Amino acid sequence: MSKGSAAAAIFIATLSCVSPAGFAQSTDQPTYVVTYIEAGPKAATEARELVIAHCAATRKVPGLTQIEAFARSGYPSQFATLEQWQSAKAREDYAATDDAKNYLMRLSPLLVAGYDERIHIPLTVGASPPAAADAVVALTHVDLIPTFKDTGIAKVKEFAEQSRGANGNLRFDVLTQASRTNHMTVVESWSTAAAKDEHIAKPFVKSFRETLMPMSGSLYDERVYSPLHC
Numbered sequence: 378m379s380k381g382s383a384a385a386a387i388f389i390a391t392l393s394c395v396s397p398a399g400f401a402q403s404t405d406q407p408t409y410v411v412t413y414i415e416a417g418p419k420a421a422t423e424a425r426e427l428v429i430a431h432c433a434a435t436r437k438v439p440g441l442t443q444i445e446a447f448a449r450s451g452y453p454s455q456f457a458t459l460e461q462w463q464s465a466k467a468r469e470d471y472a473a474t475d476d477a478k479n480y481l482m483r484l485s486p487l488l489v490a491g492y493d494e495r496i497h498i499p500l501t502v503g504a505s506p507p508a509a510a511d512a513v514v515a516l517t518h519v520d521l522i523p524t525f526k527d528t529g530i531a532k533v534k535e536f537a538e539q540s541r542g543a544n545g546n547l548r549f550d551v552l553t554q555a556s557r558t559n560h561m562t563v564v565e566s567w568s569t570a571a572a573k574d575e576h577i578a579k580p581f582v583k584s585f586r587e588t589l590m591p592m593s594g595s596l597y598d599e600r601v602y603s604p605l606h607c
Contacts, residue, residue: 457516
């Protein structure tokens with residue numbers, strides 16, 4: 378076996394160890410998957426094409442509700458995907474297919490970091506139309522100190538529900554990581570960068586960030602993306 382093939386095999390085997398089957402979640406509730414992908418700078422174009430092709434092909438899979446792919450603003454070799462499945466079982470079934478494994482096998486040699494796939498369940502979600510081509514998308518990882526988990530979750534949920542439907546807002550959801558319930562992903566979509574900036578300047582946003590900071594185990598890690606057409 379070549380070194381590249383061996384590395385890809387280890388890569389896929391590692392992912393199998395964090396399958397949603399190992400999480401304490403119902404197999405019939407909606408399941409979201411947020412994945413962060415960092416390719417080498419010289420592999421940016423090839424990785425982008427693979428991510429777009431994967432996104433388009435996966436739309437045909439039974440049990441998939443929605444899939445989107447994004448390119449990180451200012452970082453041409455970094456990408457993210459956001460999947461919504463009807464159930465954890467539907468997602469598990471897809472992950473076991475040859476198509477899913479082949480995608481990972483082809484992508485693995487292009488990466489300079491681990492394929493960061495995080496399985497989620499919904500905390501608070503509204504209407505989730507696919508982001509328009511010129512939308513501004515933000516994915517934010519929230520890490521709460523376990524002793525502040527319940528208080529912090531309530532604050533994040535309240536913040537999302539207060540922000541949803543603001544001027545120019547298209548989506549404002551909070552997803553809870555299934556394997557670590559003190560970790561969440563905030564998913565925002567805005568019609569323009571100006572609308573997002575207007576929201577950030579609101580006093581309640583500053584108040585939320587200040588209140589959440591002492592409860593956080595890491596930075597409020599917001600990453601801004603543009604949608605990929607797939």
